[in-house]
Amino acid sequence: MLKRTEGIVLKNFPFGEADLIVTYLTRDSGVLKVFAKSPRKIKSRFGSSLEPLTYSAISFIGKEDANLPKLTQSDILRPFHTLRENYLRFVDISDMLQLNIKFLPERERHTEFFNLLLSTLFKIESDSSNMLYTLYYRIKFLEIAGYLPSLNICGRCGKRIDGNLKNSTPENGGNFYIAHGAIICEKCSTDLNDFIRVSTAALKFYMSLVKWQLSNISRINAPDYLLSEIGNVINSHIKWLTEHR
Ligand SMILES: [Zn+2]
The missing domain is CATH 2.40.50.140 (Nucleic acid-binding proteins)
Structure with a gap:
């Protein structure tokens, strides 16, 4: 045929x-x-x-x-x-x-x-x-595949992470636990290790990136440190999925 x-x-x-x-x-x-x-x-x-x-x-x-x-x-x-x-x-x-x-x-x-x-x-x-496209692609791919990491609520108790960050300084943020594919709050993570620290700015950047359309990306000029922070989270997440799925 x-x-x-x-x-x-x-x-x-x-x-x-x-x-x-x-x-x-x-x-x-x-x-x-x-x-x-x-x-x-x-x-x-x-x-x-x-x-x-x-x-x-x-x-x-x-x-x-x-x-x-x-x-x-x-x-x-x-x-x-x-x-x-x-x-x-x-x-x-x-x-x-x-x-x-x-x-x-x-x-x-x-x-x-x-x-x-x-x-x-x-x-x-x-x-x-624009170096943002390949990162955006990875995020959208994970979203369609159903593996998009959650970075705005605790992966265990569901508490909103960005709510915590209102008065935080840029050095604050959340801990992304690779094996859980999520940010987990301090209360819930006492028995856990192997995390990546993610700054408040990077968490906010990620939450916007998830909402943006591909056609908007050309207008966004993201600083390198945000690209590399979120890139690191996404790549670790993909690597973990590849090995454990
Ligand atoms: Zn929690």
């Missing part, structure tokens, strides 16, 4: 002498691995369309239960090649792609994840100096 959809290349992996296994995030079939015959040969009809991040219209054939459908066509809609040019930026974006591979079951249609990735890549391409 021939199928057509759109896909963003998450990764590719050499197979045999000249073939590739390509993992896509597709609009209609979620994460999908396909077999690409001889793309590594010169003058392959696939050209550069199988490079990570490339957004293409693809066709593949294979029975519904075939474990590796065969790619028959891939026409580039957007190469996103500028996003591969800056190494550090690309490492950051590769982490976004990895999230899809790690968290999403194969061949389960989930258009929200596809739209989030595609629209974020377009934004990063047009506004490459």
Whole structure:
């Protein structure tokens, strides 16, 4: 059966002498691995369309239960090649792609994840100096997946944390307990360890970030220390989920 959809290349992996296994995030079939015959040969009809991040219209054939459908066509809609040019930026974006591979079951249609990735890549391409997009992406990904950490109420007793912070100084804040994926108040955390201290400013920044739309991000100029504080919480949370889920 021939199928057509759109896909963003998450990764590719050499197979045999000249073939590739390509993992896509597709609009209609979620994460999908396909077999690409001889793309590594010169003058392959696939050209550069199988490079990570490339957004293409693809066709593949294979029975519904075939474990590796065969790619028959891939026409580039957007190469996103500028996003591969800056190494550090690309490492950051590769982490976004990895999230899809790690968290999403194969061949389960989930258009929200596809739209989030595609629209974020377009934004990063047009506004490459703003480092907030990749953090925003991680937060929104976790939200759609149902793993968004709670930073405004105690993960145990439900007490509002921001209520505590009214008269606090910027050095105050909350403790994010990695194994609980939440801020836990002092009363509830006497038997716990392994936390990350999060400043009041970072907690407030996070709560706004969760509410903002992608289209607003270009107007926000967040200081580096907030990005790195929240980035650290989110990355620790993702790492813990990856290891324990
Ligand atoms: Zn509590």
